[in-house]
Amino acid sequence: MTRVQEDTIKLLVIEDDPGLQRQLRWSFEGCEVVVASDYDTALKELEQAAPQVVTLDLGLPPDPGGTSEGFRLLDEILSRAPDTKIIVVTGHNDRDNAVRAIGRGAYDFFEKPIDPDLLTLTVERAAKLARLEREYRKLAIAVPESPFGELIAVSPQMLEVCRSVEKLAPADVTTLILGESGTGKEVLVRILHSLSNRSTRRLVAINCAAIPEALLESELFGYEKGAFTGAVKTTRGKIETADRGLLFLDEIGDLPLSLQAKLLRFLQERVIERIGGRQEIPVDVRVICATHQDLPKLIKDGRFREDLYYRINEATINVPPLRERQDDAVVLARAFLNRFAARHRKQVKTFTRQALTIIESYEWPGNVRELENRVKRAVVMADGREITAADLELGEVEVRETPFDLREVRELAEMQAVKRAVHHSDRNLSRAAELLGITRPTLYNLMKKYKIPN
Numbered sequence: 242m243t244r245v246q247e248d249t250i251k252l253l254v255i256e257d258d259p260g261l262q263r264q265l266r267w268s269f270e271g272c273e274v275v276v277a278s279d280y281d282t283a284l285k286e287l288e289q290a291a292p293q294v295v296t297l298d299l300g301l302p303p304d305p306g307g308t309s310e311g312f313r314l315l316d317e318i319l320s321r322a323p324d325t326k327i328i329v330v331t332g333h334n335d336r337d338n339a340v341r342a343i344g345r346g347a348y349d350f351f352e353k354p355i356d357p358d359l360l361t362l363t364v365e366r367a368a369k370l371a372r373l374e375r376e377y378r379k380l381a382i383a384v385p386e387s388p389f390g391e392l393i394a395v396s397p398q399m400l401e402v403c404r405s406v407e408k409l410a411p412a413d414v415t416t417l418i419l420g421e422s423g424t425g426k427e428v429l430v431r432i433l434h435s436l437s438n439r440s441t442r443r444l445v446a447i448n449c450a451a452i453p454e455a456l457l458e459s460e461l462f463g464y465e466k467g468a469f470t471g472a473v474k475t476t477r478g479k480i481e482t483a484d485r486g487l488l489f490l491d492e493i494g495d496l497p498l499s500l501q502a503k504l505l506r507f508l509q510e511r512v513i514e515r516i517g518g519r520q521e522i523p524v525d526v527r528v529i530c531a532t533h534q535d536l537p538k539l540i541k542d543g544r545f546r547e548d549l550y551y552r553i554n555e556a557t558i559n560v561p562p563l564r565e566r567q568d569d570a571v572v573l574a575r576a577f578l579n580r581f582a583a584r585h586r587k588q589v590k591t592f593t594r595q596a597l598t599i600i601e602s603y604e605w606p607g608n609v610r611e612l613e614n615r616v617k618r619a620v621v622m623a624d625g626r627e628i629t630a631a632d633l634e635l636g637e638v639e640v641r642e643t644p645f646d647l648r649e650v651r652e653l654a655e656m657q658a659v660k661r662a663v664h665h666s667d668r669n670l671s672r673a674a675e676l677l678g679i680t681r682p683t684l685y686n687l688m689k690k691y692k693i694p695n
């Protein structure tokens with residue numbers, strides 16, 4: 242069995258049949274396996290080995306033909322170590338007990354006779370979930386001291402983004418944050434500010450898309466008394482207010498061309514002139530811009546100045562969409578559930594497995610913001626302790642559940658690796674082929690096979 246990420250999986254096999262014990266030990270060669278054949282030994286091993294995953298045969302002595310001892314142990318394990326993922330092993334066609342076990346908190350069930358390959362995959366998935374939950378808890382515990390505050394990130398892609406933010410924060414360079422709407426760009430700007438050497442000064446934000454063109458100029462640059470009708474007193478603009486601090490220009494792609502020229506001048510000369518003013522006022526701000534738009538395309542269409550693009554883009558941070566970081570989706574969903582359940586004093590504790598699968602599979606066009614809103618709504622509306630797939634109201638979702646058939650599993654892994662390499666190399670196919678350790682023609686064939694556009 243392969244290892245899940247860098248952790249070795251600790252697995253406790255609770256099984257009284259010596260033949261099956263041997264078979265299971267052999268199937269899970271790559272894991273640290275401990276075996277117990279009765280209630281007391283199982284609890285002792287639970288304490289000593291602290292396994293992430295347990296396989297539990299429901300028919301244990303003194304009731305090997307029934308299920309009473311198995312259920313007693315299931316309840317006890319979950320009360321002592323609630324995060325343990327328990328995979329219950331039932332007799333053939335024993336759906337009733339399987340469903341009962343899931344209802345009492347088991348992670349999954351398995352019918353005898355055991356197919357070691359299938360069971361291996363189930364154990365790997367359970368261990369992966371246990372690892373994500375543990376990492377999330379570590380992050381959650383670290384929150385008070387962490388400059389990353391409420392930011393939740395467990396996927397390698399987001400951890401890389403966090404590293405870039407940490408590196409760029411003290412550098413005082415004009416930084417461009419790119420990413421779809423709702424991916425967390427604003428959250429990252431706030432973190433960047435708190436880690437920068439301007440953290441004791443203000444972070445002034447302005448959304449270039451939300452303010453009409455006529456007002457935007459005075460918002461940014463300010464005006465002198467009498468500059469236009471209604472200018473009853475001299476007013477400083479956002480740029481000036483941000484002096485010695487940080488100015489966040491959100492939706493920079495929507496800045497009208499006339500103001501692009503003015504902003505460029507400011508970035509080059511670091512002075513502003515208020516509307517109706519004649520005096521040049523020096524301002525020391527660090528500018529951070531963000532957009533969900535494709536700026537090179539806007540440049541091609543004549544809607545964004547190329548010279549401004551180079552000015553604001555001294556450093557870039559790319560925030561990946563949520564659908565490309567499946568690991569984050571589940572962890573974020575759990576965090577939002579806890580947050581809103583506490584805020585609205587609801588007894589909702591968890592998601593059903595189906596709901597989690599849907600969360601992993603859904604494309605999340607509105608990214609984290611959409612996920613947050615869906616979970617919030619579901620928590621507010623929920624009556625019971627669990628949020629079901631239907632509560633999320635996502636309609637028909639094509640489920641991307643990891644299949645069991647090994648050929649399908651390999652193909653899925655191959656497709657994901659090709660997609661990642663193409664994204665990581667920013668569609669430079671020679672580089673993508675190099676990352677994958679294959680030739681360009683092989684890469685072309687794979688992209689054709691999986692219908693990945695280039």
Ligand SMILES: Nc1ncnc2c1ncn2[C@@H]1O[C@H](COP(=O)(O)OP(=O)(O)OP(=O)(O)O)[C@@H](O)[C@H]1O
Nearest residue numbers: 391392393421422423424425426427428533609610
């Ligand atoms: N990694 C994260 N951890 C916790 N909360 C997050 C994370 N990413 C985003 N959020 C939350 O999702 C919501 C949207 O995030 P944010 O406003 O930063 O997105 P954005 O990319 O700036 O969106 P837009 O482009 O529409 O302005 C916010 O409520 C934010 O707190």
